[in-house]
Amino acid sequence: MTTADHECIDNLVYKARQFCEDKGARFTLLREKIYGLLLEQGGAVGAYELLDTLKLTESNAKPATVYRTLDFLLEFGLIHKIESTNAFVACHHFDCLHPVQFLICDTCGEVTEIQSVGLKDTLDKQASSVGFNVVKQTIEAHGTCSECNN
Structure with a gap:
């Protein structure tokens, strides 16, 4: 380090x-x-x-x-x-509330946090259409990172 x-x-x-x-x-x-x-x-x-x-x-x-x-x-x-x-x-930006999406490498275990406002808006809209109010959203996607893809 x-x-x-x-x-x-x-x-x-x-x-x-x-x-x-x-x-x-x-x-x-x-x-x-x-x-x-x-x-x-x-x-x-x-x-x-x-x-x-x-x-x-x-x-x-x-x-x-x-x-x-x-x-x-x-x-x-x-x-x-x-x-x-x-x-x-x-979390490196803990002073704000934000939707969370994680990209998790199943090979090396690396976790990358991303923020996709469009994803949150889409989820909120779809949830609202069935009368559901999303309070907290975390999405985890598993796969392989760029290092492990090589």
Whole structure:
């Protein structure tokens, strides 16, 4: 990881701390560590993978602690859950509500978040036509990334 990568991660952690404090929530050291670990991974990570990494510096870390922290980070929009793989990925633009679409590489596990406003509009229109109100939308598409296609 380059110095620029570390600076970017530090900047995002700082922004996350400010974001939480502005909302009246504490961004504890544990929350910061887990959010930082997700940022470092760059892709989706399971809770037990996070626990194993966390135990390298926090020997008394337990699954319940990791899950509570993940719940907090999800609630504040700092991370997303990839339902199909039961893994978590950091969100880099957590200060806005947005529809989420993920491109998930089944070969290497890379997860790319994209935003397609047209897709959201189409879904909202179709849902409305049957009397349904979409509150939250996450779409997961599985396939292979450009690196694995080569």
